[in-house]
Amino acid sequence: MNRANATLLNLAAVGCLAVFLWAAGRHLDGYKVQIINLIAVNIILALSLNLIYGFTGLFSLGHAGFMAIGAYVCAMLVLSPAQKEMLFILEPPIWPFSVVQAPFFVAVLLGGLGAAAFGVLIGFPVLRLGGDYLGIATLGFAEIIRVLANNLPRVTNGALGLKGIPAYANLWWNYAWCLLTLYCIVKLVRSNFGNALMAIRDDEVAAKSMGINVFKYKMISFTLGAFFAGVGGALLGNLLTTIDPKMFLFVLTFNVLMIVVTGGLGSLTGTVLAGIVITVLLEWLRFVENPISFGGYEIPGIPGMRMVVFSLVLLMIILFRREGIMGMREFSWKGFLRFFGRGGGAR
Amino acid sequence: MKNEAILQTRDLTMRFGGLTAVKDFNIAVPRGGMVGLIGPNGAGKTTCFNMITGFYSPTGGQVVFEGRDITGAAPHEVCKAGIARTFQNIRLFANETALQNVMIGAHLRQQTTWWHALLSLPGCLREEKALRAKALHLLEIVGLADHGHEKATSLPYGAQRRLEIARALATEPAFLLLDEPAAGMNPQETEHLMAFIRSIREQFKLSILLIEHDMKVVMGICEQIWVLDYGETIAVGSPEEIRSDAGVIEAYLGKESAANA
Secondary structure, three states: OOHHHHHHHHHHHHHHHHHHHHHHHHHOOHHHHHHHHHHHHHHHHHHHHHHHHHHOOOOOOOHHHHHHHHHHHHHHHHOOHHHHHHHOOOOOOOOOOOOOOOOHHHHHHHHHHHHHHHHHHHHHHHOOOOHHHHHHHHHHHHHHHHHHHHHOHHHHOHHHOEOOOOOOOOHHHHHHHHHHHHHHHHHHHHOHHHHHHHHHHHOHHHHHHOOOOHHHHHHHHHHHHHHHHHHHHHHHHHHHOOEOHHHHOHHHHHHHHHHHHHHOOOOHHHHHHHHHHHHHHHHHHHHHHOOEEEOOEEEOOOOOHHHHHHHHHHHHHHHHOOOOOOOOOOOOHHHHHHHHHHHHHHO | OHHHEEEEEEEEEEEEOOEEEEEEEEEEEEOOOEEEEEOOOOOOHHHHHHHHOOOOOOOEEEEEEOOEEOOOOOHHHHHHHOEEEOOOOOOOOOOOEHHHHHHHHHHHHOOOOHHHHHOOOHHHHHHHHHHHHHHHHHHHHOOOHHHOOOEHHHOOHHHHHHHHHHHHHOOOOOEEEEEOOOOOOOHHHHHHHHHHHHHHHHHHOOEEEEEOOOHHHHHHHOOEEEEEEOOEEEEEEOHHHHHOOHHHHHHHHOHHHHHHO
């Protein structure tokens, strides 16, 4: 398998995806299209967390915070000044948001950059912490962002949230960003820079003695992760057309973390697969929250039952298959063709 | 010989609270020399290593490398200056292959950085190709050419030791610190290791400082030996001098044996 062939197969795969998206956009109903959209957004979010946690070993629970920043920045930029004036009924929006409007792509990019800027800002103090302490500090950061969103009415419209965000985030935008994220992270992780990140994850002391500036590398990884989390948040806001501070609770981080752990820490293939499976399951499992009649016996619907099921699933994964779906293995065309070649030969 | 020391420490001292782990440690390693640091358990040998490589910031004294004061520099800066080390308990990157381990060592001298890789710039791809070739060459030198794609931790013990040295060599050091390279090896492996250390010293023009418990190794390859006991330097000299030094025998075997000897 040479590089040219692999590139050709990659392009073919992207082509197949494009055909699928085109068909899905035309023939599936709005609900299913929405789930397909959510898959893309969740994959972006999970890939970014896997870069931070799976590849660099930084146990970060601040994803909801980065997403919130991305979502708010993007939403404030795509809304027109007139719309914002109507939305902000208590106090007028702060300059420059009161006058500017940006195209969707620029807004998403700035959303990501805003999140990355916060990544740098909190990275400086918290990345000196290790392990669980880092988790707690980043969790606190995400909470702070949420509280700020609640209490800065001129920036975020407070608890009222932002409504009527133009739904630019269609299938094409979402999957374009998803592929871009995947491409960037694959490139990084496969390079020798990626090796250095994994060295930090595996043994920080040895990494230092090999001349790796551990703090700087953690910072780069954390900031890049924050950038893509911001992009994911921005797309999510546009997809749902409405955001408010309550949306960015810890549960949001938990969902992303669940995808990463299920797919396998340090496996991008696993993240993509788990992103699809878990997003679909999250929707499909809604039936457990409805009243179920079971042979004449009526079980009343319990809201939140879905998350109980998911917590149990996560528990099972951690108990019985800690390495997730893929372990640290990755998809390769070579392996793919060999697998099917062997399957064909056996038959 | 001493006037051209590549590494020199001046009254290096490390105190942890009330405990003085190392006191007034003075060592001068000649360029191209092979020097040993020995002493009973807990004598402060590894503490000396940690002070030289920047893991500990010494509470007193100086470390001078190639005429430059590197006291208190961060570990990665020390490594960049040209000092590489191995660890007493092997510290390989467990989830990576042998080849990746060596490439991580080579990363230090890499010119292109993350955003070059992100954009797949041709210069970056070329450099990574060259790094890979360099890493493969180093694996060949340590006799692990066929194991490049195996996980580092799946290699046999002796091979892991050699891989750790290959990884250190990939940082292009002028000075190599080996912390008990022969630990846990049988006499035959030790014999191979001694020949191996001699050969890499020739090939890479290294100066080497090694900590070792195996006296056969120390006496066999070191030109000069420093002996530590309870953080104090109790003897310095050639292997012959050390072998007959009463203070050293006492530190290792106790007073009575010294009297009997």
